[in-house]
Amino acid sequence: MARSEYAATGVIAVPRRGFRKRSEAVLGRDWIAGWAFFAPTFILLFVLVGWPFVNGLYISFTRTIGATVEIGPFIGLQNYIDLVHDPDFWYSLGITVQFTFWAEVFKPILGIIAALILHNIKRYRTVFSAMILLPWIVPAIVQALIWRALYDPIFGPINYLLSFLHLSDEGFAGLGDVHTALWAVIIVNVWAGIPFFTITQLAGLKSIDPELYAASAVDGANAWQRFRYITLPGIQYTLVVASLLSTVWTMNNFNTIYLLTSGGPEDATRVVGILSFQRAFASFDFGSGAAIALVLLPLFGVIIWILSAYMSSTGAEKTGDSIQLRLLRPIVRPVGKLFSLLFDGGEGLFRIMGYGIRTITRRPTSEPTMGARTAKMTLRILSGLVLAALLTFELLPFYWVVTSAFKTDVQISSMASPFWPQPFSLDQATTLLTRTDFLSWYRNTIQVAIIAVAIGVLGSAAGAYSLARLRWRGSGFMSTLMLLSYMMPGAVMLVPFYHIMVTLHLINTLQALELLYPSFLLPFATWLLMGYYRSIPEELEDAARIDGASWLRIFWHVAVPLGAAGMVVVAIFTFVGAWGDFLVTLTMIDQDKWMTISVGIRKLLTTGTVAPFFAGSQLTGKFATYGTDCALLLASAAPAVVVYIVLQRWFVRGLTEGIMKF
Numbered sequence: 001m002a003r004s005e006y007a008a009t010g011v012i013a014v015p016r017r018g019f020r021k022r023s024e025a026v027l028g029r030d031w032i033a034g035w036a037f038f039a040p041t042f043i044l045l046f047v048l049v050g051w052p053f054v055n056g057l058y059i060s061f062t063r064t065i066g067a068t069v070e071i072g073p074f075i076g077l078q079n080y081i082d083l084v085h086d087p088d089f090w091y092s093l094g095i096t097v098q099f100t101f102w103a104e105v106f107k108p109i110l111g112i113i114a115a116l117i118l119h120n121i122k123r124y125r126t127v128f129s130a131m132i133l134l135p136w137i138v139p140a141i142v143q144a145l146i147w148r149a150l151y152d153p154i155f156g157p158i159n160y161l162l163s164f165l166h167l168s169d170e171g172f173a174g175l176g177d178v179h180t181a182l183w184a185v186i187i188v189n190v191w192a193g194i195p196f197f198t199i200t201q202l203a204g205l206k207s208i209d210p211e212l213y214a215a216s217a218v219d220g221a222n223a224w225q226r227f228r229y230i231t232l233p234g235i236q237y238t239l240v241v242a243s244l245l246s247t248v249w250t251m252n253n254f255n256t257i258y259l260l261t262s263g264g265p266e267d268a269t270r271v272v273g274i275l276s277f278q279r280a281f282a283s284f285d286f287g288s289g290a291a292i293a294l295v296l297l298p299l300f301g302v303i304i305w306i307l308s309a310y311m312s313s314t315g316a317e318k319t320g321d322s323i324q325l326r327l328l329r330p331i332v333r334p335v336g337k338l339f340s341l342l343f344d345g346g347e348g349l350f351r352i353m354g355y356g357i358r359t360i361t362r363r364p365t366s367e368p369t370m371g372a373r374t375a376k377m378t379l380r381i382l383s384g385l386v387l388a389a390l391l392t393f394e395l396l397p398f399y400w401v402v403t404s405a406f407k408t409d410v411q412i413s414s415m416a417s418p419f420w421p422q423p424f425s426l427d428q429a430t431t432l433l434t435r436t437d438f439l440s441w442y443r444n445t446i447q448v449a450i451i452a453v454a455i456g457v458l459g460s461a462a463g464a465y466s467l468a469r470l471r472w473r474g475s476g477f478m479s480t481l482m483l484l485s486y487m488m489p490g491a492v493m494l495v496p497f498y499h500i501m502v503t504l505h506l507i508n509t510l511q512a513l514e515l516l517y518p519s520f521l522l523p524f525a526t527w528l529l530m531g532y533y534r535s536i537p538e539e540l541e542d543a544a545r546i547d548g549a550s551w552l553r554i555f556w557h558v559a560v561p562l563g564a565a566g567m568v569v570v571a572i573f574t575f576v577g578a579w580g581d582f583l584v585t586l587t588m589i590d591q592d593k594w595m596t597i598s599v600g601i602r603k604l605l606t607t608g609t610v611a612p613f614f615a616g617s618q619l620t621g622k623f624a625t626y627g628t629d630c631a632l633l634l635a636s637a638a639p640a641v642v643v644y645i646v647l648q649r650w651f652v653r654g655l656t657e658g659i660m661k662f
Contacts, residue, residue, distance in 0.1 A: 027472060113390070130645070139637065181264070195394070205235060281494070405633075461567060468531075508590065540558050598636075
């Protein structure tokens with residue numbers, strides 16, 4: 001039939017769309033490129049994390065008991081029902097709540113104080129920021145063992161200082177007493193967590209318009225009022241995001257507490273994660289252990305649900321409201337009123353102090369409490385004192401480890417020259433190199449860390465670009481699910497991981513660690529890089545597409561250069577995580593020749609090859625101190641610290657910018 005006949009009858013032939021057009025209409029404009037970029041991330045996360053999680057979830061519904069890896073019979077919800085009547089579970093849950101609550105009270109407060117001081121420093125801000133951030137960089141096993149040595153009741157510097165300053169005759173029991181052990185662990189967690197809050201709140205402070213402070217000063221607002229009505233609202237976004245993430249990390253904390261106390265003394269620090277590990281790998285009740293590890297997962301899911309909504313509806317050029325935030329308001333409103341009352345009380349306290357100062361100095365009420373020059377000088381002095389105290393708290397443990405590593409056992413045991421080696425000695429390094437397999441563990445750790453960094457950076461860079469810049473159906477769901485996977489308790493993944501590695505014949509191989517390490521870090525790394533990619537002007541990509549550039553070429557020549565700072569952050573995170581991992585290596589490796597540094601350190605301390613903290617050991621007929629341990633910790637932390645020092649400018653900039661671009 002001729003075309004005119006079609007026109008005469010009113011029927012127009014419409015050419016059939018090809019498969020690509022039809023698929024794009026259903027799956028999104030860029031679904032082919034999107035999945036091509038997201039595939040490496042998907043494989044790592046949903047094969048090495050998603051499947052183990054499903055496996056662990058199923059195990060929690062079974063009666064899997066015994067040292068075998070075979071899954072037992074299905075029993076439904078019985079393991080969860082048993083927890084309702086399990087006093088050990090409720091006791092550990094209470095310890096977890098106490099640990100998390102107090103840690104999350106002190107970390108934000110001290111982090112905000114440090115950020116405010118650093119923000120107002122004109123010179124050496126980068127240097128001070130790098131120094132405060134150092135405890136967050138070193139591996140968890142180094143953090144834990146440093147503080148075990150500091151708390152040592154015999155040779156530890158804490159009790160020495162208490163005695164030297166005549167503050168206590170009995171000393172601080174620290175980790176060895178039921179009444180003080182939890183607080184000692186909280187101090188360590190706060191020490192390691194302050195840097196994260198400092199750097200995130202610095203990002204928030206940099207986003208506040210300085211003209212707001214100038215206008216408020218003209219209106220007569222004092223420092224407290226400026227903080228309350230300008231600074232605090234200005235850092236609200238970064239404070240909420242950091243607090244929610246930190247809460248989940250703290251509740252999931254395992255490595256630090258396990259290495260400090262193993263849950264003791266008398267279960268005083270046995271949090272839910274340690275109870276789950278003990279139930280599964282000490283009592284061999286894997287079903288109950290998995291149920292304990294998973295029982296808090298709904299809470300983590302709610303936190304991520306709220307966090308995702310908050311990050312999507314708050315911040316620069318972000319508008320809108322969501323059901324999560326509407327449901328949260330009735331809960332948050334009373335908390336806000338409580339904080340308002342506290343701030344009102346603080347303002348009243350400052351007024352009373354001002355009245356007292358005016359009375360002493362006989363200044364009239366019509367004049368400011370202090371002259372502008374005096375107030376500025378006073379603020380500088382107070383800021384300097386507080387910064388000195390924070391730096392001392394954050395850096396003194398490292399100073400003590402470095403100096404102890406170059407002391408002889410006699411110097412340590414006699415407390416001669418406690419603050420400096422007299423003379424310097426390499427005895428501890430000689431013992432470390434000649435009596436242990438340290439160099440072999442070092443080579444293993446370097447190999448695993450380098451490969452993990454390569455996999456982590458490539459996987460997160462490509463996956464983040466797909467989720468942030470390409471349009472395909474399901475990308476939003478994948479983003480939320482990916483972040484949720486980062487919050488999963490590590491203990492619940494151990495049994496499924498072991499099953500998979502046994503099936504693949506990768507137990508006692510470095511390949512198992514090279515695959516598993518980046519999988520744990522990919523979610524956070526991907527979310528960080530998504531913030532960078534979202535800030536890329538769309539005009540750059542549109543121009544490149546008009547010129548005929550492929551998505552791969554745009555990614556390599558546009559996204560990678562603009563996201564370089566974020567990739568440095570990802571590389572450091574992955575390197576430090578792989579270098580200091582303990583739990584995964586402890587589960588997958590039991591042969592000395594394949595051990596990494598973290599598990600090797602624990603082996604040395606538990607077998608008495610070097611002196612364990614707290615008690616020393618009998619070596620070659622003499623009492624051994626922790627000097628070799630400090631040399632071991634120094635050598636273990638050195639690579640991570642060196643990498644951080646070399647790249648710290650990029651790291652600080654990348655982390656602060658990445659937080660604000662979420």
